[in-house]
Amino acid sequence: MSMRRLAFTLLCGLILVPAALAAAGATGDGVLELRDVNATSVTIKGSKGVIWGQLDKGSLRVTDLNPDDNVAALVSGAWLKLPTADPTVTLYTGKNIHFRFPGGRYLLTIVGTGIDFTAVGVGKAWLAGDPDALDDGDYAIDGGKWQPVPVVKKPVTFGVQPPVVSSP
8 A cells, every 4th residue: 555545544444534524414415435436437426415535546527506505615636627629527637546525416427447435424425446447445324334336336325315395
């Protein structure tokens, strides 16, 4: 394990424990964690909350689901920041990309190696590991046991999902 990854893991632990305790006390909030994931696709959609993390190498596609909320994505380490045809979507590529979304609604798609993140709040994710990797990494939901990331895309939820209201 590199010194940078060890420092990041320790920092996340120092931040995660108070955040997890706060999340446990907040109505509806939960936690999704990814640890050293190699993936062909990790998509996470948060309806509220915060997410922070890093990836060793790959791409991060950010969709701002509420451009009027003035919540800015904080991304560093990307070689390229590419605007897309959709003004609410930005694509970042490179090595050692760090990201933080301090609140609001977000939709992220991550493809790459060495993906680590923690999301606190309410959301849904779709996980698909890399079939060519020896180890796809692990994920944990709401303080549960670590589980291997599946190769076949799997939906997971964290936090208490809002009730589905059916129309008459």
